[in-house]
Amino acid sequence: MIEVKNLSKHYKIVQKDPGLTGAIKSLFKRKYTTKKAVDEINFNIEDGEMVGYIGANGAGKSTTIKMLCGILTPSNGEITVNGIVPYKERKRNAKNIGAVFGQRTQLFWDIAVRESYELLKHIYEIPEEEFQASIAMFTEVLDLEPLMSVPVRQLSLGQKMRCELAAAFLHNPSIVYLDEPTIGLDVAVKVKIRQFIREMNRLRGTTVILTTHDMQDIEEICKRIIIIDEGKVLYDGSLQSIKERYGDKRIIHFELEREGEFQLPSSMADKVEWSYGDEGRVSISFSNHTITAADVISEMLQSYQIRDLTIADSKIETIVQDIYMRGI
Numbered sequence: 001m002i003e004v005k006n007l008s009k010h011y012k013i014v015q016k017d018p019g020l021t022g023a024i025k026s027l028f029k030r031k032y033t034t035k036k037a038v039d040e041i042n043f044n045i046e047d048g049e050m051v052g053y054i055g056a057n058g059a060g061k062s063t064t065i066k067m068l069c070g071i072l073t074p075s076n077g078e079i080t081v082n083g084i085v086p087y088k089e090r091k092r093n094a095k096n097i098g099a100v101f102g103q104r105t106q107l108f109w110d111i112a113v114r115e116s117y118e119l120l121k122h123i124y125e126i127p128e129e130e131f132q133a134s135i136a137m138f139t140e141v142l143d144l145e146p147l148m149s150v151p152v153r154q155l156s157l158g159q160k161m162r163c164e165l166a167a168a169f170l171h172n173p174s175i176v177y178l179d180e181p182t183i184g185l186d187v188a189v190k191v192k193i194r195q196f197i198r199e200m201n202r203l204r205g206t207t208v209i210l211t212t213h214d215m216q217d218i219e220e221i222c223k224r225i226i227i228i229d230e231g232k233v234l235y236d237g238s239l240q241s242i243k244e245r246y247g248d249k250r251i252i253h254f255e256l257e258r259e260g261e262f263q264l265p266s267s268m269a270d271k272v273e274w275s276y277g278d279e280g281r282v283s284i285s286f287s288n289h290t291i292t293a294a295d296v297i298s299e300m301l302q303s304y305q306i307r308d309l310t311i312a313d314s315k316i317e318t319i320v321q322d323i324y325m326r327g328i
């Protein structure tokens, strides 16, 4: 079980004035600012849960996961993972957990995948019989056989990620942290990876904490989500209830013909939320009980030349995007 109480992580950042003079000045007199990457968060995760830990870029997800793994020491607050305080007992904690961190590898670059697994067997002191049974199962579900004799550096991104996942589960940890496990992969590999994670949870009761920007991962793996924004927990609850609560939300993304200032047509002022991005991109979010998609489009067409538009449906993707835009 994972228990997180008033957990914070503040980074001290050196402030530099612009230019060479600024850089030289900062060598002698340092000015610091504090970034509250994680700010007094609380949650408990029970054994066997599969939780999506989501938020926009820079929200504080990786910082939290690193504290749970014991890589970072919190500035304030408490964490226990199966009764262990991770940063105090990093090695004991490591026996309990598995992790996949985007670009980093825990496989050995120059040797064949099978030999990497053999090394991990010794590092984690996995009994031979258990090791063989896991390898047989992972090989089948993740289709690893053709990859076993290939050196890791020769694997494609998708092949490597399949091998990484097997490595993370090899010592049968009770908790696995997965940071963007499907990023940049094709649909077929994504399907295989999601299937493997679900299977591990079903067969071994592994607790899974998943951070991802791919909402399809969340839909297919997690029953519960924790949404984090600017270091604070914005939502913690079931995926189902957030869908019921926000199921009427729609977002329309417009690409305007001309870039520059954007002003929302006044007729929609109290009915929608909007955000304006680069290159004339406007996103308008609304409840379909307040205004229809047809009305939003027609109001926009009267005020702007529209190059393109897409209507997002009420899948979790839209709901989460809407929450990022306007809060809960």
Ligand SMILES: Nc1ncnc2c1ncn2[C@@H]1O[C@H](COP(=O)(O)OP(=O)(O)OP(=O)(O)O)[C@@H](O)[C@H]1O
Residues within 6 Å of the ligand: 011, 012, 013, 035, 036, 037, 055, 056, 057, 058, 059, 060, 061, 062, 063, 064
């Ligand atoms: N070592 C560091 N020093 C200073 N600031 C940091 C450091 N690591 C992260 N930050 C800042 O802390 C905030 C949270 O970063 P974090 O990496 O936890 O976000 P994230 O939610 O994982 O984002 P992403 O989805 O982009 O991976 C960001 O504003 C980031 O710039």
